Amino acid sequence: MNNSVNSLSTEELSAIDEELEHAPYRSAVAIDALKIVQSHRGWVSDSSIKEIANYLEMSSEELDSIATFYNLIFRRPVGENVILFCDSVSCWIRGCAKLEKHINKTLGITRGQTTEDDKFTLVPVPCLGACDKAPVMMVGDSLHENLTEESINRILEDAAVKGKER
């Protein structure tokens, strides 16, 4: 029906289909479908919203209200690596504010921004469930604990070289 370049790929569709097998009705898999598409494309564009909504027999508005509600569904392009930086109470006690400034300086970005080379996006999160090892952050899919300025430098350098983590 819609042959635009943004049509959902076969992989995406089959992953969504798999979710649909366990769902009582199509729109029940909305969040999973958004996550699937995001995992393939890094973010969820307007046209992806339309494609997914169409596939799940919902209106774009209904799906977009879900997509925009969740901070970790990205409705704008993000860098290769998304830094989820915890600024919740344990990390704050352990000095995360200073570390965040360090990241700001090193990468030249603040919360919500993406580096010019599209390598990193910085997003604050309220907890990563690792308070005993605070301060913590996630880069891509890996969790980094007991952060210091030095460890952050190393993590970022590694990530920049490795590119996108899957």
Added chain:
Amino acid sequence: MPTIVIDGKEYEVPQGENILEACLGLGLDLPYFCWHPAMGSIGSCRQCAVIQYQNPEDERGKLVMGCMTPVQDGARFSITNEAASSFREFIIESLMVNHPHDCPVCAEGGECHLQDMTVMAGHRDRRYRGLKKTHRNQYLGPLIHHEMNRCITCYRCVRFYKDYAGGSDLSAMASHDHVYFGRHEDGKLESPFSGNLVEVCPTGVFTDKHLVNDYTRKWDLQSAPSICPGCSVGCNTSPGERYGKLKRVHNRYNPDINGYFLCDKGRFGATYVNSEKRIPAVGRRSKDGLFDAIDSSQALTDIAKGLSTSKVIGIGSPRTSIETNFALQNLVGQQNFCTGISETETALVSACIEAIKESGAKIPSPREIERCDAILILGEDVTNTATRIALSLRQAVRNEAFNMAEGLQLQSWQDAATRMLVQDERSPLFLASPHATQLDDIAEGIFNLSPSNIAHLGYSVASLIEGKKDDAAKKTDANDYGNIAEALLKAERPLIISGTGVTDTSVIKAASSITSALVAKGKETYLSLIYQEANTLGITLLDQGQGPSLSNIFEQGENNSIQTLIIVENDLYRRAAKHKVDKLLQAADQVIVLDILDNETCNQADIVIPASSFAECEGTLINFEGRAQRHFPVFESKHPCRPSWEWLTEIGKISSNKNMLEWQCFDDINKACSESSSTLTGINEVAPDRKYRVGGRKIPRQPHRYSGRTAMVANLSVHEPKQTDDTETPLGFTMEGHSGDRPGELIPFVWAPGWNSNHSVHKLQTGSEGELKGGRSVVKIESKKLIQSKQQVKSVNQNNDQDHFIAVAMYKIFGTGELSSQSPGIIELCESESIELAIEAADKLGVSNGDGVTAHGVNGTVDLEVKINDSLISNCVGIIQGMPGAANINPGEGLSLTRSENWVRRSEIISSDQLGGKNV
């Protein structure tokens, strides 16, 4: 009734209400945002907080939300308690953190619920000095203006749009202070009820675009109680005017009909009144088409002279008042008065009247429709032909939800809980239609059938109800249609809906036989039959089948036996085939047309007379239930127009017409009409007459202003000109007079001290959704008094062979109505004239969207643009009604179609013509 204590005083309140409702009903002021009388409570805004005490000893109490707390005998509350009032003030202050401080440039100002509540809650000084969150506005189509910064996140808009009206293209987006109410992307709001957002939103986020573009504050508007002329539902409206222009239409509360909501045709389809196509003066049209203004008294004298010496025919109209049609009927005589409704439609209306008389069912008001718990719609596309009723049907299918909630002792106003509990459970609604409709999403069963098969379905259901399983209902039907019969039999209040839109009398007869069968089973059965125009039923009852039919008039024209033809508010080119109308208008020696806007019939007239629109004159309309209702003039037109009944009466007087000589004013005509037949008896009691006063005073059309000035001509003179006296109605063109309780049919606008917005209506009601304190006259014509037309209608020849398609009438909310479709905004939404084809049919003809086909029918051929409609059954084609080309095709006739070879696709005409700027 439980007794509760509020601030130390005992009150009796209705069982089952919540505290907020109860307080408002008692006349106590308690601020609120998210609650709505028709949509119930969700307790999200926290504005209606009160203190509840456990017992008389409890001095501290606890904070509860009024809208979420049911009344209980002996319960004790405080509104004025400091903890509660400072909490409410704080809530407003937090809402104000992101709200702009620019009421003077906001289109809601002066009738804003947020302004009212801010003052009521006592929040005066803003302490927040930081930046405010701002949003980008969206283009929501030509009707609604969007200003998202004004949002206070009460969620009423989405609750109305999605939950109440079933729309899907408006949502709450994002979270915390990014929350945004809008569409996924710019584009017109698709719901035909979108205009209600203007009144539902307590702030200026959604406003009437037409009003915004040419703005007047509520306190400067002049209003009158009116009736929407858009369709046969007859919603009550309150149009507002300034500087001689109709600025907007607001809802006018009527608990039986529209309640709090209108459809978009009613709200936005009235500004044709300001159109440049208004007939400018009494004029003579010369043979070369030029229009010369002529002296009106001379013209009337000439017309009167013609009346006495020649054979005269009068053609009335179902889109105008009983009084205008009655005046015409008196002028030309009953035997020369034609309703102006097409042959096919007249037959359908007669079938409806017969069905009402014979079935013994009750005719429900829209409010009663909401209480029906099993529904079968036979053919009528309600969303397009009687739009407000579609909204009532959406509430009717929730009866199952309310039953389930009751089982858990949840009150019906517990909106979020009820919706969560029932999910998609609905009361059964079955739909039979030749094409998809906008109610399919709530239907339990959808039957896509041709009109004659819909009738067959109807008869089968009737026999199943009667228990005659073997004969009429075949085995297959028993399976398919058994569910319908079962659901209708199981229901407490089954409802059958049909109407003239389906263009097949047998469908109406089938509807009647189902209702008869249900009545015979002792069921409290309801039958709704929809007509296509505001006064279709009224004019039919006036005519009583006595006058000649339209085709009889055409025959008389062919025999050259008509000398004078008076056509009142009726564009014949939309009623009958062009060649027939052409011939008629040429055959008559003198054609006189009274109308509001210029049209094709006016073009062919010898004398054209400007008629007042519904907003400029008094008149009575009879809706689909047989309910008679009065509209009053909102303002004096700056055009030299007069009500058609007034013009006609004057002609009658000049020609010494015995009946008409005594008519001095509207009330006289109305009274004469009421006395003219037993059917119309009582239409003079629809509203108080012109002599009605409260304490010796008339009812003002304008809100009170302390200066007593409208300042309308202040640029020319500081002296306020004297207002015109209104000698015809109980209303005054003034801001002075009685504005306390008054009859419901005499409420021009709503206002109460401290309540400038439309929420003030609760001060006039006895409880939310209740009756109006000033009373209301309800005049419904009893079924047994209905007189059927005796007209013999030749059946249209149906070519049902393989090569012919059945023409089914398609009605469009925007486009079918002759006048509404000429209102700014609506113009952009109107469907163009086309023929809708199923894919199979299009393939067979080798055409696609935008191509042309030639339809060959009894009236010759007509070329129409193709629109593919996936949902249409393949042996039917849809003809959009109310368009000149469509008038050449009789709904129901068999058409043969060929591809039109000379057709020029619209996109190929001039593509730059289509780049009309969109109005953001």
